[in-house]
Amino acid sequence: MARYSSRVRTDIARWLQVGLIDASTADALTRDVEANERKSLSFGSILAMIAALLFGAAVLIFVAANWQAIPRLARVA
Structure with a gap:
C-alpha cells in the first residue's frame, strides 16, 4: 500500500504542475490519501x-x- 500512496502523491504533484488540478484540489487529494493509507501488515x-x-x-x-x-x-x- 505504501507504494500505491507514494505513486498517487507523485501523480498529484504532476497533475498540479501540468495544471490539471488546482492547489486546493491537490491538497484535498493528498490529505485523503494520507487519511486512508493503511498502516497494517x-x-x-x-x-x-x-x-x-x-x-x-x-x-x-x-x-x-x-x-x-x-x-x-x-x-x-
Whole structure:
C-alpha cells in the first residue's frame, strides 16, 4: 500500500504542475490519501514471519532428532 500512496502523491504533484488540478484540489487529494493509507501488515511481511517461525521449528526438530548424537559439551553450550 505504501507504494500505491507514494505513486498517487507523485501523480498529484504532476497533475498540479501540468495544471490539471488546482492547489486546493491537490491538497484535498493528498490529505485523503494520507487519511486512508493503511498502516497494517502486508501479505509479504506476514509470509516472511511464518517462514521464520517454520525455519525455527525446523532447527528445533533437527536438534531434537539428533540429540543423542550431539556431544555432551555441545549440549551444555
